[in-house]
Amino acid sequence: MYFSKQLLEEVVAANKALAASGLAPLTWGNASGYDHVRGFVAIKPSGVPYDELTPESMVVVDLDGKKVEGDLKPSMDLKTHLEIYKAFPHVRGVVHTHSKYATSFAQAGQGLECYGTTHADYFNGTVPCVPSPSVDVVNEDYELGTGCSIVSYFQFHDIDSKQVPAALVKNHGPFAWGKGPMDAYQNALVLELCAEMAIHSLALQPDLEAIPNYLLKKHQTRKHGPDAYYGQK
Amino acid sequence: MYFSKQLLEEVVAANKALAASGLAPLTWGNASGYDHVRGFVAIKPSGVPYDELTPESMVVVDLDGKKVEGDLKPSMDLKTHLEIYKAFPHVRGVVHTHSKYATSFAQAGQGLECYGTTHADYFNGTVPCVPSPSVDVVNEDYELGTGCSIVSYFQFHDIDSKQVPAALVKNHGPFAWGKGPMDAYQNALVLELCAEMAIHSLALQPDLEAIPNYLLKKHQTRKHGPDAYYGQK
Amino acid sequence: MYFSKQLLEEVVAANKALAASGLAPLTWGNASGYDHVRGFVAIKPSGVPYDELTPESMVVVDLDGKKVEGDLKPSMDLKTHLEIYKAFPHVRGVVHTHSKYATSFAQAGQGLECYGTTHADYFNGTVPCVPSPSVDVVNEDYELGTGCSIVSYFQFHDIDSKQVPAALVKNHGPFAWGKGPMDAYQNALVLELCAEMAIHSLALQPDLEAIPNYLLKKHQTRKHGPDAYYGQK
Amino acid sequence: MYFSKQLLEEVVAANKALAASGLAPLTWGNASGYDHVRGFVAIKPSGVPYDELTPESMVVVDLDGKKVEGDLKPSMDLKTHLEIYKAFPHVRGVVHTHSKYATSFAQAGQGLECYGTTHADYFNGTVPCVPSPSVDVVNEDYELGTGCSIVSYFQFHDIDSKQVPAALVKNHGPFAWGKGPMDAYQNALVLELCAEMAIHSLALQPDLEAIPNYLLKKHQTRKHGPDAYYGQK
Numbered sequence: 001m002y003f004s005k006q007l008l009e010e011v012v013a014a015n016k017a018l019a020a021s022g023l024a025p026l027t028w029g030n031a032s033g034y035d036h037v038r039g040f041v042a043i044k045p046s047g048v049p050y051d052e053l054t055p056e057s058m059v060v061v062d063l064d065g066k067k068v069e070g071d072l073k074p075s076m077d078l079k080t081h082l083e084i085y086k087a088f089p090h091v092r093g094v095v096h097t098h099s100k101y102a103t104s105f106a107q108a109g110q111g112l113e114c115y116g117t118t119h120a121d122y123f124n125g126t127v128p129c130v131p132s133p134s135v136d137v138v139n140e141d142y143e144l145g146t147g148c149s150i151v152s153y154f155q156f157h158d159i160d161s162k163q164v165p166a167a168l169v170k171n172h173g174p175f176a177w178g179k180g181p182m183d184a185y186q187n188a189l190v191l192e193l194c195a196e197m198a199i200h201s202l203a204l205q206p207d208l209e210a211i212p213n214y215l216l217k218k219h220q221t222r223k224h225g226p227d228a229y230y231g232q233k
Numbered sequence: 234m235y236f237s238k239q240l241l242e243e244v245v246a247a248n249k250a251l252a253a254s255g256l257a258p259l260t261w262g263n264a265s266g267y268d269h270v271r272g273f274v275a276i277k278p279s280g281v282p283y284d285e286l287t288p289e290s291m292v293v294v295d296l297d298g299k300k301v302e303g304d305l306k307p308s309m310d311l312k313t314h315l316e317i318y319k320a321f322p323h324v325r326g327v328v329h330t331h332s333k334y335a336t337s338f339a340q341a342g343q344g345l346e347c348y349g350t351t352h353a354d355y356f357n358g359t360v361p362c363v364p365s366p367s368v369d370v371v372n373e374d375y376e377l378g379t380g381c382s383i384v385s386y387f388q389f390h391d392i393d394s395k396q397v398p399a400a401l402v403k404n405h406g407p408f409a410w411g412k413g414p415m416d417a418y419q420n421a422l423v424l425e426l427c428a429e430m431a432i433h434s435l436a437l438q439p440d441l442e443a444i445p446n447y448l449l450k451k452h453q454t455r456k457h458g459p460d461a462y463y464g465q466k
Numbered sequence: 467m468y469f470s471k472q473l474l475e476e477v478v479a480a481n482k483a484l485a486a487s488g489l490a491p492l493t494w495g496n497a498s499g500y501d502h503v504r505g506f507v508a509i510k511p512s513g514v515p516y517d518e519l520t521p522e523s524m525v526v527v528d529l530d531g532k533k534v535e536g537d538l539k540p541s542m543d544l545k546t547h548l549e550i551y552k553a554f555p556h557v558r559g560v561v562h563t564h565s566k567y568a569t570s571f572a573q574a575g576q577g578l579e580c581y582g583t584t585h586a587d588y589f590n591g592t593v594p595c596v597p598s599p600s601v602d603v604v605n606e607d608y609e610l611g612t613g614c615s616i617v618s619y620f621q622f623h624d625i626d627s628k629q630v631p632a633a634l635v636k637n638h639g640p641f642a643w644g645k646g647p648m649d650a651y652q653n654a655l656v657l658e659l660c661a662e663m664a665i666h667s668l669a670l671q672p673d674l675e676a677i678p679n680y681l682l683k684k685h686q687t688r689k690h691g692p693d694a695y696y697g698q699k
Numbered sequence: 700m701y702f703s704k705q706l707l708e709e710v711v712a713a714n715k716a717l718a719a720s721g722l723a724p725l726t727w728g729n730a731s732g733y734d735h736v737r738g739f740v741a742i743k744p745s746g747v748p749y750d751e752l753t754p755e756s757m758v759v760v761d762l763d764g765k766k767v768e769g770d771l772k773p774s775m776d777l778k779t780h781l782e783i784y785k786a787f788p789h790v791r792g793v794v795h796t797h798s799k800y801a802t803s804f805a806q807a808g809q810g811l812e813c814y815g816t817t818h819a820d821y822f823n824g825t826v827p828c829v830p831s832p833s834v835d836v837v838n839e840d841y842e843l844g845t846g847c848s849i850v851s852y853f854q855f856h857d858i859d860s861k862q863v864p865a866a867l868v869k870n871h872g873p874f875a876w877g878k879g880p881m882d883a884y885q886n887a888l889v890l891e892l893c894a895e896m897a898i899h900s901l902a903l904q905p906d907l908e909a910i911p912n913y914l915l916k917k918h919q920t921r922k923h924g925p926d927a928y929y930g931q932k
Contacts (some may be wrong), residue, residue: 025892026885028817047930075922076929098817100892104899107815108907116340117405118261120333135913142917171910172816186259191260193333199899200337200432208341211404214368218375222309230309231280349573350638351494351564419492426491426566433570433665441574445639447601451608455542464513465539582806583871584727584797652725659724659799666803666898674807680834686774688732689712696775699747 002069003042007033007180007231008055010016010093011042014181018097019050023188029097030075033181034085036092043081045072074142083147087154088161093181095188101195102174102188105129112194113210115201119194120211120219122187124163127194128153132170150175163220164168166191235302236275240266240413241288243326244275247414251330252283256421262330263308267318268327272296276314278305279455287436309376316380317410320387320395325415327422334428335421337360342403343435345427346443348434352427353444353452355420357396364402365437396453399424467635468535469508473499473646474521476559480647481513484563485516487655495563496541498648502558505529509547539617542609550611550643554627559647562607567661568654571595578660579676581667585660586677588684590629590690593657594619598636618643629686632657653693687697701768702741706732706879707754709792710741713880717796718749718771722887728796729774732880733784737789738762742780746769775842782846784878785859785922792880794887800894801873801887804828810870811893812909814900819887819910820882823862827852831869849874862919865890 014031018024027050032043035201042058059070065084067074075081081094097103112127114120130153133145135193150167153159165187166176176188202208210216247264251257260283265276275291292303296319298311308314314327330336338345344362363386366378383400386392398420399409409421435441443449446459457462480497484490493516498509499643508524514666525536529548533540547560563569571578580586596619599611613666618627629651632642641695643656676682689696713730717723726749731742741757759768764782766773774780780793796802804811811826813819829852832844849866864873864886875887901907902917909915922929 045931073928100896101899103815103817104903106897107804107896107900108903110903115404118397132911132914135911138913138917142921151800171814171914190259197333197337197340199902200334201340203432203436203902204341206338206342212352212368214364214371215365215404218371222375229306232278232306325634348637349569368661388661430566430570430573434573436665437570437576438667445598445601447604448598448637451604455608461539462539463542465511581870582802584802656725663799663803663806666800667806669898669902670803670807670809678831678834680837681831681870684837688841695772698744698772 003038003040003060004035007035007054007056007092008042010181011044011058012053012055014052014093014095014185015044015053018095018184018188021166021189022097023097024050024187025098028129029095029099030077030081031093031181031185032075032078032081034092034094035092040068041078041082041085042045043078044075045070046075047067048072051124077146079141079143080147080150080175083144083151084175088177090162091165091177092179093184093230094175094177095181095184096175097111097172097188097192098173099188099192099195101199102168103172104199105195106170106173111168112198114216115198115208116194116211117215117219118197120177120216121223123166123194124160124220125216126210127164127166127168127191128157129170130161132172138199146172157161163224169216236271236273237268237294238288240268241291242324243274243414244277244291245286245288247326247328248277248286249283250415250418251328251421254418256330256332256418256425257283258331262328263310263314264326264328264414265311265419267325267327274311274315274318277308277355278303278309279308279330281305288367292327303324303453305360310379312374312376313380313383313408315385316377317408320384321410323395323412324398324410325412326415326417327408327410328414328417329406329408330421330425331406332425332428334432335401335425336429336433339401339406344401345431347449348431349427349444350448350452351423353449354456355423356399356427357393357453358442358449359380360397360399360401360424361390361392362401362403365405375466380434381419396457410464431452469504469506469526471521473558474508474524477510477524478519478521480559480561480651481510481519482516483648483651484654487651489563489565489654489658490516491564494560494568494671495565496543496547497559497561497647497651498541498547500558500593506534507544507548507551509544510541511536512541513637514538516616543612545607545609546613546616546641549610549617550641553617554643555692556628556645557631557643557650558645559650560641560643561647561650562639562641563654563658564639565654565658565661567665568634568658569638571661572634572639573635577634578657578664580682581674581677582660583677583681584656584663585683587683587689588653588656589624589632589660590686591682592676593630593632593634593640594623594625595634595636598638610656612638617656629690702737702739703734703918704754706734707757709880710743710757711752711754711793713884714743714745714883715749716884717794720884720888722796722798722891723749724797728794728798729776729780730792730794730880731774731777731780733791733793739767740777741786742777743774744769745774747771757896776845778840778842779846779849779874782842782843782850783874786850787876789861789878790864790876791878792883793874793876794880794883795872795874796887797872798887798891798894800898801867801891802871803898804894805867805869805872808823810867810923811890811897811905813871813915814907815893815910815916816861817889817896819915820869820922821889822865822893823859823919824915825909826863826865826890827856827858827912828867828869831871845871862923870910891920
């Protein structure tokens with residue numbers, strides 16, 4: 001086997017979840033998973049409807065994008081996924097969507113600030129809006145450039161990609177990542193719900209301030225890290 | 234039995250209703266019930282998906298939070314529920330959600346004024362937005378502090394918790410209560426629907442005034458109290 | 467039989483349609499029908515869930531509200547329905563809802579102007595927002611007063627109730643009517659959809675002007691009246 | 700056969716898709732297809748509910764609107780469809796809806812600018828809002844005039860109808876077209892989703908600028924034309 005069977009099935013499940021949740025109308029989204037033992041990535045094939053996806057139809061590539069397994073062409077956004085995996089080694093799943101509210105922030109060129117505990121439970125502060133690639137980069141390698149834009153923004157601004165597992169690409173839409181494909185999907189879903197609530201909150205209070213920092217930290221620590229007390233573990 | 238079987242089933246039903254109605258995406262909400270005969274509270278276990286809930290998986294505690302029955306950890310928000318039960322003795326059910334529109338008001342730090350008869354049928358005036366706990370309180374006992382914030386706001390401002398069975402916690406979201414878990418759920422649902430309509434009404438008329446007091450009172454009295462004539466009783 | 471069997475079934479169907487379409491969450495809406503041969507009105511019983519409704523559970527009254535048939539109490543809004551039937555003799559069905567967008571206009575105290583052909587196909591101009599009854603009227607007979615408010619507004623402003631088959635009651639919500647219960651339901655549904663589109667259009671263009679009169683008239687005449695050419699008749 | 704059997708079935712499917720997707724509530728929308736071999740157009744019959752549609756119930760006409768096959772009256776909007784087929788010879792399917800967000804732009808008299816890559820993947824720039832026909836034209840032949848308004852706007856402003864396969868008619872709603880009825884339907888769906896996101900983006904940034912031209916072109920060329928690399932071809 002070139003790829004973990006269980007992870008491959010999770011990649012399929014995450015892609016189907018994109019459709020079922022409404023985050024990705026038509027074929028506007030893709031999920032991938034990273035098998036760190038073998039060093040390979042499995043990703044949705046380009047343009048194939050979600051309900052036709054099977055483990056066999058996934059495309060398996062190495063971190064340079066060389067195809068290892070699969071008859072189909074990978075998602076156009078593959079290189080963006082690969083940049084994220086290469087730069088953020090803890091990541092095991094990446095998701096891209098054109099979900100409505102997150103994309104509306106991306107189109108507005110506006111990062112999603114943290115206005116409440118719903119956001120604070122998942123993202124340690126603002127989900128940034130990173131620049132879209134410049135005209136030169138687009139002409140050379142657009143999808144690679146999109147990945148570089150995300151990664152360099154996080155590095156330059158010293159944002160922890162573990163604590164802020166998503167980015168909005170200006171004029172484009174959200175990318176989210178996580179401990180696996182389903183975790184990345186969940187982060188994409190939470191991003192969308194928080195983006196919707198932020199739009200309504202900003203309509204009520206255009207000068208809205210972000211959540212106080214001590215509340216943000218409290219929600220991060222009660223749900224994540226060594227002192228977490230959420231859930232049954 | 235440590236807890237009324239019928240009430241326990243209603244706690245499960247209220248938790249499942251949170252998911253089915255969309256008020257609580259993922260596991261973002263919890264319902265509890267208070268068995269006033271035995272003096273015990275049953276609440277959702279932390280982090281467990283709604284469709285896995287059974288009467289047996291509920292966690293039963295006394296009003297001090299000491300576990301009486303159940304193998305799982307209770308919802309993190311337990312202490313907030315307990316404060317509400319202790320301060321408002323008529324309450325037999327409490328519900329917490331991150332429903333979109335009510336949470337948007339909470340994030341904006343804005344109480345939900347009564348703009349129409351839909352609201353007036355359920356809430357006798359503004360559903361207040363209470364402060365989130367201070368940094369000291371958060372460091373000591375956050376969830377207890379959230380409960381205290383609700384209760385002390387109602388006491389200080391002399392709001393009747395029977396006539397206004399809900400509160401918005403700033404930067405967090407809504408808590409609702411009632412004569413039982415399903416009644417609390419219904420109040421949470423009505424709060425969400427009224428919050429949505431308020432946002433649209435405020436978009437049309439930013440200087441919108443609250444409903445005249447005589448109309449508010451009329452709707453309260455025709456639906457609640459000794460002179461009510463709504464329904465079949 | 468005290469009431470046309472077919473019309474009674476249509477009253478039930480219109481009430482169920484209110485629930486199925488989402489126009490009436492919980493029990494927030496009611497439909498009635500007028501049997502003009504017998505002079506009786508059948509209406510939803512108060513507070514009964516829509517899925518429990520049967521022809522037998524409907525309440526049949528005369529135009530003075532005296533019960534002719536049925537074991538249950540009629541909808542609280544009965545007297546409002548009766549005023550509409552008495553003042554607008556062409557009406558054979560009345561529907562009341564708290565549908566979100568129409569109610570948001572009512573809460574804002576704002577009539578729904580005609581901004582497009584969707585509206586023009588059903589309503590010949592603005593659906594007015596009529597005042598809620600005064601404190602004296604509310605104290606004496608609120609629901610009767612609501613009906614009088616609608617009727618007198620149409621009479622005073624010389625609005626043709628056939629061509630504008632709906633009204634918004636300030637701080638309350640919409641009433642719609644028509645050639646039968648299902649036609650009234652459809653007018654309530656169109657009102658809601660037009661109210662939603664109007665809110666979005668007004669967000670884009672706060673100074674939005676109404677549709678030119680010649681377009682409004684064209685849409686009225688191609689769908690209604692002797693020169694209509696819509697549909698298969 | 701007067702019409703391609705396969706295309707006729709696609710016309711039915713596109714009409715049913717209008718209902719299933721929510722783009723066309725009630726009977727507010729219609730789809731047609733153009734059989735360029737025979738020179739005939741098949742269109743939805745006027746006022747017939749979508750779930751009753753069959754290939755046999757479609758109305759087949761020539762490009763002058765003369766009926767060739769079918770017992771029913773064609774959609775009122777037939778002449779608008781015909782103008783589009785006659786002026787844009789590459790078109791094989793046309794769809795008209797009153798979908799909420801696209802119609803809100805039409806009501807606001809505002810074209811839909813391209814704010815992101817979702818839009819850029821389908822429409823090469825602004826989807827224009829074309830004037831509604833003048834009073835004289837409406838009096839003479841309204842539906843023909845609507846078609847002329849679309850066609851002449853595209854011709855006068857030198858917009859490529861292949862690259863911008865949709866238009867908003869002021870005070871009315873969207874028309875979309877494409878390589879077949881289902882492609883036209885998909886363009887109508889994308890238009891609606893982009894209109895919704897544009898409204899949210901404009902709420903966040905009222906002075907929002909369109910996407911940079913090089914990004915627009917990149918998304919057009921990677922999905923359409925000889926250098927496209929989207930999908931499995």
